[in-house]
Amino acid sequence: IVLLREGTDTSQGKPQLISNINACQAVVDVVRTTLGPRGMDKLIHDEDGNVTISNDGATLMKKLQVVHPAANTLVQISMSQDAEVGDGTTSVVLLAGEFLREAKPFIEEGVHPQVIIKAFREAVRLATEKLDDLAVKLDHNTPEQTRAMLEKAAATSLNSKLVSGHKHFFAKMVVDAVLSLDPKQGLEMLGSKKVVGGSLQDSMLVEGVAFKKTFSYAGFEQMTKYFKDPKIVLLNVELELKAERDNAEV
Secondary structure (H helix, E strand, O other): OOOOOOOOOOOOOHHHHHHHHHHHHHHHHHHHOOOOOOOOOEEEEOOOOOEEEEOOHHHHHHHOOOOOHHHHHHHHHHHHHHHHOOOOHHHHHHHHHHHHHHHHHHHHOOOOHHHHHHHHHHHHHHHHHHHHHHOOOOOOOOHHHHHHHHHHHHHHHOOOOOOHHHHHHHHHHHHHHHHOOOOOOOHHHOOOOOOOOOOHHHOOOOOOOOOOOOOOOOOHHHOOOOOOOOOOOOOOOOOOOOOOOOOOOO
């Protein structure tokens, strides 16, 4: 016995699988043209009058407000990719769409979904082995060769971004940031702060801790703004003296 809420509709079988694939394909076709260095931006106008222009897969998937249950899984895939990796949000949607497109003829012919899933898993295994064969080893490279390879990899990932015109500038900065980490530290130790004003070339790498906070205390104009080799103490208590309340007793 399956208990469902009143008004709930159920559907199953081959026709529903084909319908789900078609719905996913419609979403994939929307973001397909945003991929790659020749990818185009999309303009989305929502019901509140807000306009969004972007070619970021996660942003577009969020703004599309997909309601179809099956197609909504693509949105969740894109969001998970964005949270875990921070890039490849469009690629993962297109890859999932291609899996579905290739599986559709077999489903129409009556092949059981578990057979198709098993074939996909075998394909993943073969693809992973091939990627290992194609991988470029950095073990025997000089530090200069390794750095050049890392900068090329970073610049490639920036080709489809808004900062692509300054990709070499930011690629060098990214490599500097990663190489400054201890091997035992993860990339979560790196962060970025956005400051209004200035050009992209004014961006800088701070090899330390940076706080996005302005000077707001009385007399800050006369205080020194730069200290060389300072000693810093971190406290979780306030140092300021608070005024006593009226009729307070000690």
